Amino acid sequence: MKARVTDHLKTAFFIITLLSAGSSEHDLFLRFCGTWRHGRNPLSLNINVSKGCVGISVSANESSLSVHGSITAGCQRFNEIPLDKYGFHSEEDTDFCLQWEPLLDQLMLEVGETNLILCPPSSPAQRCCTDLSLGPNTPEAEHGIVSGKIQTDLIRSQTVTSYTFKGLFTNCKVLCDQANQTYVKGFHNTQHPCAQRSEKEMKKGFSGEKFSSNSTPTVYIPPVVKPAMKIQSKVSVTFYKNNSLFEVGYREFKLLKDVVEITVENEVITNLPEPIRIVFDHDVIPRNHKRKCVSWDTRKDPLKVNWLVDGCRTNEIGAQHTECQCDHLTYFSVLVQLENGPVRHLLPLTVITSVGCAASFFSCIAVIVFFCRNRRRSKEQSITIHMGLALSLAFLSLLFFLTGVLANMEVENMCTWVGAMLHYALLSSLTWMGIEVFNTFWLVYMVFRSSPSPFVWFLIGFVLPAVPVVTLAALGDIYGTVEIVPAENISDPYRMCWIKVTDQRALLAHYFTTMTILAILVSSGVIMLFLVYWKIRTRDEWKQNRVAFLSIWGLSCLFGTTWGLIFLNYDPLSDFILFLSCFLNSFQGLFLMLRFCILDWIRKQANRCFEQWAGPNCGNGGVASRFCYYRARIGFFAIIPEEVSRTSSSLI
Structure with a gap:
């Protein structure tokens, strides 16, 4: 009995440590927020993110907000984005938050009311850049970042030009295993922090592949997914759960807790003659709540989540199962209508x-x-x-x-x-x-x-x-x-x-x-x-x-x-x-x-x-x-x- 109590205490302590709201200088999951005090010039966002674990800095001046650093396992992005395309104006100061989740290799920036995806989620690598610590202070300035905070803890109330965070490598597999064990033991109020990834080599004569387990959707990959010009290639299926990145911004819709990403190495696959099939298992959905299979479209704006029904067909298999048949590869899930559903035509x-x-x-x-x-x-x-x-x-x-x-x-x-x-x-x-x-x-x-x-x-x-x-x-x-x-x-x-x-x-x-x-x-x-x-x-x-x-x-x-x-x-x-x-x-x-x-x-x-x-x-x-x-x-x-x-x- 005493050993069981000890295990529960250790598990609870791990959860508090892993997902705590910034109670110390070092954070596994960084959430840095502040207010951007800028001028009246046109505003822009500068992104320079590369692989490594040196650290990351957030700086601002009268016309631009910059995110620079080497912090990711596989993501690289170099962009200068005018913010007027998202409806920003320079008359007032702008609130922002930068969020880093190393177990998903995911970097998000919230500017005003717009969420921008600097690095989309992916399966965990061998080493994660975590244990971020605050670097040295910078001098005060007229334009810059006001009231910088880590989680809810105020760092400085003055206006400074930048904040720097240094990172250290941590074994991702250990953290994911501990988090998965915590999730299975019944702490369901905790989000599942890691993705589960499966890969399959598609060699000559590839006849299709089925990916499934007890806790993930069932995915069937048809033979036509293999590129005809290559002798062999690799298909990857990644399963995500409870990731807030994928949530839609409408009250009348709810996204299922499961999201599936399907990719082929170094290939863009569209217009498949035979669709891929994904069967989602979920709680009972009432008949008056319509379901739609959707995919994440990155063509319109790669920095934002745009769920579209194009290219997918929905097959409702009872109240607890939904099959999606799609002719392309990207992220997939099911949108459930809660109130007023989408209007056709x-x-x-x-x-x-x-x-x-x-x-x-x-x-x-x-x-x-x-x-x-x-x-x-x-x-x-x-x-x-x-x-x-x-x-x-x-x-x-x-x-x-x-x-x-x-x-x-x-x-x-x-x-x-x-x-x-x-x-x-x-x-x-x-x-x-x-x-x-x-x-x-x-x-x-x-x-x-x-x-x-x-x-x-x-x-x-x-x-x-x-x-x-x-x-x-x-x-x-x-x-x-x-x-x-x-x-x-x-x-x-x-x-x-x-x-x-x-x-x-x-x-x-x-x-x-x-x-x-x-x-x-x-x-x-x-x-x-x-x-x-x-x-x-x-x-x-x-x-x-x-x-x-x-x-x-x-x-x-x-x-x-x-x-x-x-x-x-x-x-x-x-x-x-x-x-x-x-x-x-x-x-x-x-x-x-x-x-x-x-x-x-x-x-x-x-x-x-x-x-x-x-x-x-x-x-x-x-x-x-x-x-x-x-x-x-x-x-x-x-x-x-x-x-x-x-x-x-x-x-x-």
Whole structure:
């Protein structure tokens, strides 16, 4: 018993020593942080890292931050990188952190909010450059590094030009074996610090190879991986666990704990005719959490982790196994959707939305002008309601068309205001559609009762939606920039101004305002459509297919029932529903304009037929008079099924 306790104490001591937060001058795992005090010149990053174990220095001046040294086992990098490509500006001081993990030969630099990978992880070498100690102090300067820290321990609060750390070689295998033993014994709160690497010589007649163990994914390498021009070459498979470098920067995604790197010595392998296969074993993943096999693409920016689905196919084998089939070699893993998954076909959906919103905006303006010109000839209140709906839809279409541009403007609080206005425009449009539903019910079923005045409608349609928006804006941190991630490239999200649905409070506000009003509108609109159908189902005009279509189509535009497609977005028709919803709702303003144009044309035709039917040429009761009569009836019916002529003219 005493020996067992002693073993646990030794293990715990090793963990504390290995992963401690910088309690001494010497650190196995270096994390050096500070603030870069620079000038107003364009900023750059200078990297000069080579193999060896002399040490590493971090220096800074008014225009550049430099990382120089000989510290790695296999990584070499010489770059001068302008930082404006990452959105840095020279107006303010910049925080940074340099992190060195010798057991992975991994060097990372965090500048501001950007993580740069100076040396990607690799399997452990024979000797690791560890036990880093702080070198001599440097004199103070106007520009340089302020408040340098090792882990959380402050070194100097003054501004100095550089910090130097000297390294010593340590046996990597001993450290990895001790760390692996610690991990196996049950200290699962500790990250697995070492990679596991397997290699295989691919000689002539190579027929493929399978790599697997109890704690790693299963990898099958097909024969086509061997380069045809070489007699023999070497394929390497490296397994990583719990490495924070690979984590994605989106809350709605989570990367599996296993990451696999597959390489062929001195070769770049792409477009394989037979894919490599990797089977990941994991905990149970719910069915509503989608999985995607991804690979690390270094073509766009070798200093950043960009997970792409290109070149990989996902095969879900139950809830605990996922197979990835990929046609190239790099790092591989599986992304799991936690909340809102990536949007498929985001580019065509964005194009449809932009074109639809532009068309809807100009169409709504045309509708408003049309009703303003005809308002003097008619005092019916429905015109006022139609104008309110057109005005709110025009505002909504304009904001939605511009939100992508405004979200990328570097203006303080710009997206907060735009998001709040967009939310107000949407609530106002939905409210006016609800008013259309109520107005139709009133005119059809309350024929002999006076309806509310236009002032009441404007108060409800424009003032009432502002109440929740102002309340949420006063709470703060509800509106802002939202990123919509495309499934084709998760590293290049579409930015817009909206409610921050990743925040718990904002998500509740979204459901209690937008989704609640939308559910009420769609349900009441469907009920009203059914009541209208029930009222007129026995009429002769309903047998006219064209008339039935015009009636349902026109009322659906007014009642906003097309928004109900949002609640039907489920597989296997999710893509079809998404495109249909995007098209119908984006072009809603255009559809309303077409509806009112058709109604105006039908009204003129109906008046002409009535004049002919009542005139001397149509008074003989022949075919012409019957045709004119039914055409007039059909024309009014296409507008809305009326009980009396007063209500029919009110609904035009």
